Amino acid sequence: MIVAHRRFTPVQRLLHWLMAACILAVLFIGVGMVSTVMPKYLTLVAIHKPLGIAILALALIRLAVRLRYGAPPLPADLPEPMKLAAVASHYAL
Numbered sequence: 001m002i003v004a005h006r007r008f009t010p011v012q013r014l015l016h017w018l019m020a021a022c023i024l025a026v027l028f029i030g031v032g033m034v035s036t037v038m039p040k041y042l043t044l045v046a047i048h049k050p051l052g053i054a055i056l057a058l059a060l061i062r063l064a065v066r067l068r069y070g071a072p073p074l075p076a077d078l079p080e081p082m083k084l085a086a087v088a089s090h091y092a093l
Contacts (some may be wrong), residue, residue: 026052
């Protein structure tokens with residue numbers, strides 16, 4: 001059941017920022033993996049893979065939470081092309 005809220009729920013915000021931190025970590029670890037041939041490479045791979053799987057799991061949890069709680073409405077004064085872009089990007093993801 002989707003209920004319109006004025007703001008995202010605390011769970012949605014927590015998942016958002018947790019995913020943001022994980023994605024940044026994966027990006028930096030990936031850059032480190034590409035730029036090294038030292039023994040640290042295997043350590044970076046050992047961190048990179050499970051973190052990527054964790055991001056996938058968090059994305060699925062986030063999708064379920066979004067379906068359950070919905071999202072706040074877009075601002076009324078937002079131009080139509082931006083509203084269309086926002087909706088289209090959500091469906092694309």
